[in-house]
Amino acid sequence: MYLSGKNQVIERINAQPETIEKIYLNKGKHFSLLNIILAMAKKNDVECVLLSPKEFSRLSSNIHTQGVIAEVKDFSYTKLEEVLNLAEQKKYALIALSNLTDPQNLGSILRSCACFGRIALIIPKHRSVVVNSTVLKVACGGENYVPVIQVTNLIPAFSEIKECGYWIGGCVANEGNDITQFKLPWPLCLVIGAEGRGIRKGIIRHLDFNLTLPMPGKGISLNAAVACAIFCYEIMRQRKVYKK
Structure with missing residues (x-):
């Protein structure tokens, strides 16, 4: 499963970092945002991958990702x-x-x-x-x-x-x-x-x-x-x- 966009990904890092497999970041977007997410990911031991704009576009054609996509584990239901x-x-x-x-x-x-x-x-x-x-x-x-x-x-x-x-x-x-x-x-x-x-x-x-x-x-x-x-x-x- 994938999450995209600043708010979704930051919320997941804060709340459930253990459910994140990897975060993909578009190097051509929002330098300050990249630094924030990189710092948060490092603190929570989450792997980040920096991609060129061309590489990132292959990952997602969605223009509303804000340059950040997180690959996460399948949703875990509660008993x-x-x-x-x-x-x-x-x-x-x-x-x-x-x-x-x-x-x-x-x-x-x-x-x-x-x-x-x-x-x-x-x-x-x-x-x-x-x-x-x-x-x-x-x-x-x-x-x-x-x-x-x-x-x-x-x-x-x-x-x-x-x-x-x-x-x-x-x-x-x-x-x-x-x-x-x-x-x-x-x-x-x-x-x-x-x-x-x-x-x-x-x-x-x-x-x-x-x-x-x-x-x-x-x-x-x-x-x-x-x-x-x-x-x-x-x-x-x-x-x-x-x-x-």
Whole structure:
């Protein structure tokens, strides 16, 4: 897998240098940036390769690399039990994604979860997007701070989650509890479906409650990534209010 661009690569060096195989730098670009990355790489024992502009262009035709590309190990998913077994005061809120197949959406969701903190993602192995280079590019380093759990099937995972005391809520377009008026139970797992398709029918009977975003404007739906960012904000806000 590859990361490209200054922010992504610097974030990965800071957070997970051990996952970087090699960094390629374009000698014809941004001298000051090269020095910063070379210094950071040396400090963290990461190999750097300086390439001429012609050599670098063979490596990537993407004009938005800012002259830096990192070859990284395949994304490492977190095991569900690692998150569930945390002490009460360290528990994550969980966001489970149903029907999501767009890597751009997953990347944006990862970025939001990283920004609001202490949120882990759950994705199914089948009929779902996986963490790939497109996801990492959109996430802008968020993948370094958010546990992503890949499960064979969401429904058995929900049984395990409930056994650990979690409440499971579904985020729906209509007829759910108004998120701005609803006190979220803790520990919490929210299920978010893809725009247009929503949450799989087989999952709905496992939900303890439904939540809806109040949208008094025109009847245009939000995509999963935008809706998730709002729900993540509300999780963070209520954590502060109720000291969860």
